[in-house]
Amino acid sequence: MKRVSIHDRIRGDVEDRIMSGIWEAGHRLPPEHVLMEEYGCSRMTVHKAIDGLVDRGLIDRRKRAGSFVAAPKAHRAALEIPDVASEIVGQGKAYRLGLIARVEREADSRDRDLLEIAGGPVLSLHCLHRADGKPFALEERLISLAAVPAARDVDFAQESPGGWLLAHVPWTDARHRIAAIAASLAVADRLGVAVGSPCLSVERWTWRSDARITYARQLYPGDRHALVASFLA
Amino acid sequence: MKRVSIHDRIRGDVEDRIMSGIWEAGHRLPPEHVLMEEYGCSRMTVHKAIDGLVDRGLIDRRKRAGSFVAAPKAHRAALEIPDVASEIVGQGKAYRLGLIARVEREADSRDRDLLEIAGGPVLSLHCLHRADGKPFALEERLISLAAVPAARDVDFAQESPGGWLLAHVPWTDARHRIAAIAASLAVADRLGVAVGSPCLSVERWTWRSDARITYARQLYPGDRHALVASFLA
DNA sequence: CTTCCAATAATGTATAGACATTATAACGAG
DNA sequence: CTCGTTATAATGTCTATACATTATTGGAAG
Numbered sequence: 001m002k003r004v005s006i007h008d009r010i011r012g013d014v015e016d017r018i019m020s021g022i023w024e025a026g027h028r029l030p031p032e033h034v035l036m037e038e039y040g041c042s043r044m045t046v047h048k049a050i051d052g053l054v055d056r057g058l059i060d061r062r063k064r065a066g067s068f069v070a071a072p073k074a075h076r077a078a079l080e081i082p083d084v085a086s087e088i089v090g091q092g093k094a095y096r097l098g099l100i101a102r103v104e105r106e107a108d109s110r111d112r113d114l115l116e117i118a119g120g121p122v123l124s125l126h127c128l129h130r131a132d133g134k135p136f137a138l139e140e141r142l143i144s145l146a147a148v149p150a151a152r153d154v155d156f157a158q159e160s161p162g163g164w165l166l167a168h169v170p171w172t173d174a175r176h177r178i179a180a181i182a183a184s185l186a187v188a189d190r191l192g193v194a195v196g197s198p199c200l201s202v203e204r205w206t207w208r209s210d211a212r213i214t215y216a217r218q219l220y221p222g223d224r225h226a227l228v229a230s231f232l233a
Numbered sequence: 234m235k236r237v238s239i240h241d242r243i244r245g246d247v248e249d250r251i252m253s254g255i256w257e258a259g260h261r262l263p264p265e266h267v268l269m270e271e272y273g274c275s276r277m278t279v280h281k282a283i284d285g286l287v288d289r290g291l292i293d294r295r296k297r298a299g300s301f302v303a304a305p306k307a308h309r310a311a312l313e314i315p316d317v318a319s320e321i322v323g324q325g326k327a328y329r330l331g332l333i334a335r336v337e338r339e340a341d342s343r344d345r346d347l348l349e350i351a352g353g354p355v356l357s358l359h360c361l362h363r364a365d366g367k368p369f370a371l372e373e374r375l376i377s378l379a380a381v382p383a384a385r386d387v388d389f390a391q392e393s394p395g396g397w398l399l400a401h402v403p404w405t406d407a408r409h410r411i412a413a414i415a416a417s418l419a420v421a422d423r424l425g426v427a428v429g430s431p432c433l434s435v436e437r438w439t440w441r442s443d444a445r446i447t448y449a450r451q452l453y454p455g456d457r458h459a460l461v462a463s464f465l466a
Numbered sequence: 467c468t469t470c471c472a473a474t475a476a477t478g479t480a481t482a483g484a485c486a487t488t489a490t491a492a493c494g495a496g
Numbered sequence: 497c498t499c500g501t502t503a504t505a506a507t508g509t510c511t512a513t514a515c516a517t518t519a520t521t522g523g524a525a526g
Binding site for chain 2: 078166200223
């Protein structure tokens with residue numbers, strides 16, 4: 001017997017009934033005061049239980065009308081996008097980082113576009129992540145030096161940009177774009193695949209408050225890499 | 234001025250301080266009774282405010298020790314994978330469904346593998362989703378008829394499988410796999426792209442409780458479609 | 467018949483207090 | 497100094513109550 005709190009029990013019960021199909025989408029659940037009697041607890045406790053389900057999108061509540069099982073609109077999945085280095089190590093492979101280019105420059109028009117900045121210095125990095133010696137992913141990264149001046153002094157030949165940023169930039173908000181593209185000549189060469197072969201492109205824009213921090217684009221050989229997203233309540 | 238609840242204001246304040254980097258990962262926030270005095274509210278209200286942030290993974294709480302800003306582990310993104318039909322309509326385009334094949338059969342070995350079932354009847358569908366007449370996505374779908382017998386009587390020439398299932402199967406748990414693949418001859422032909430051109434492959438396994446419901450694989454022309462994942466706290 | 471308004475039923479928010487739980491810190495015995 | 501024990505400070509849960517908010521419903525006025 002796991003000793004759980006009342007609100008956990010209520011939430012679990014309701015969740016089970018939804019998951020099992022007893023309560024279909026649109027079903028109105030008993031009003032809080034009824035559940036409160038059923039479980040012999042206070043209304044606050046019932047409310048808190050349902051609160052959790054509302055947060056997770058399983059329940060819609062409308063004043064006066066009641067609480068309803070939400071219609072599943074779309075599949076929401078949690079996509080874990082780990083730092084490339086930890087991903088490789090997590091697969092039990094040897095990680096090696098190859099820095100192809102490192103350039104510090106005034107933001108050109110493309111930089112300004114990607115980082116959504118008016119100008120200022122940027123650090124442009126190109127690197128190849130290798131797993132057990134084999135090319136794993138090609139990364140292009142732009143870092144706004146105005147937002148992260150400390151990046152100027154980091155030796156990115158030793159430490160992967162993603163890993164360093166994750167550890168040193170306080171908090172991030174991010175947007176990702178995932179697409180399939182054909183390998184250009186330069187990309188194909190570095191990844192060791194045929195020109196035109198499909199690659200998975202993962203782009204990430206990262207910012208803190210309103211300041212864009214960094215832009216990254218990672219290219220994975222299509223036949224060797226896939227993203228997995230697990231269900232999200 | 235937006236009139237928000239006290240707990241919303243507290244949560245917002247704390248969130249801002251985390252996002253802006255004032256409170257870095259590991260920072261211990263003031264104990265609840267302090268915030269309670271600061272905001273002139275009850276402890277319950279403070280607690281509820283923090284609750285929301287805990288749910289979103291921004292805060293770790295430990296009894297006796299206090300509440301701490303959580304360390305960003307990896308980038309977690311929420312990937313919305315809507316039903317293809319609603320996605321197209323949402324883009325303001327005309328949706329048209331083309332049913333290429335519909336076969337009801339005993340599960341063969343591949344079916345059993347994909348649906349993780351021992352056997353039984355399955356419904357196999359192939360269809361082409363069109364947006365404004367142009368090929369948008371090619372879909373292969375398997376439905377376990379043991380789990381969803383009602384699917385037998387649905388006219389999938391009229392209603393997209395994804396949409397129907399979303400509306401009629403009570404609730405689902407799912408796993409997604411996203412990869413880049415090269416268009417085979419058959420795929421290229423139907424999507425109207427060159428053979429070997431990159432396509433985004435989104436596979437989805439869906440189940441309820443322990444019963445696998447359906448498997449779907451959607452192929453999008455790589456140059457016309459991308460998945461966007463927004464930040465998830 | 468329609469329109470408007472008031473009663474009502476539901477959720478939304480908040481309070482003050484009580485007791486439970488648990489990790490840490492302080493302290494005392496050896 | 498080390499090990500255990502006790503005190504304590506923090507979060508975790510719950511109650512009973514109050515009032516706010518809002519959508520619905522039903523009835524009255526026109």
